[in-house]
Amino acid sequence: MCSILQIIQLLLNVAFFIMLVHIIMSWLINFNVLNLHQPLVHSIWDGLSRLLEPLYGPIRRMLPNTGALDLAPLVLFIAIIIFRDILIPNTMVSVGCFGARF
Secondary structure, eight states, X not given: OHHHXXXXXXXXXXXXHHHHHHHHHHHHHHTTSSOTTSHHXXXXXXXXXXXXXXXXXXXXXXXXXXXXXXXXXXXXXXXXXXIIIIIHHHHXXXXXXXXXXX
């Protein structure tokens, strides 16, 4: 059980950093620091968007329409932080994974 929780925590950490890169890239693109006409930037942006869109889609359908402000990344970001930093460590303690690193 401890190994499964550690794998879930690792996957949440990876998702956290992928989302962080996606959010920072979106800011840099919107402030014209990065240009989507560059092939490398476009490839990275397209890959990250395709990777995260299945996660954002259901959240966008539940949230009210806020126009140009997309709150789906924020909601998912908060959910990942809650699972990664609160629920998984508490579950590890309750299961008895005392030697596990959180």
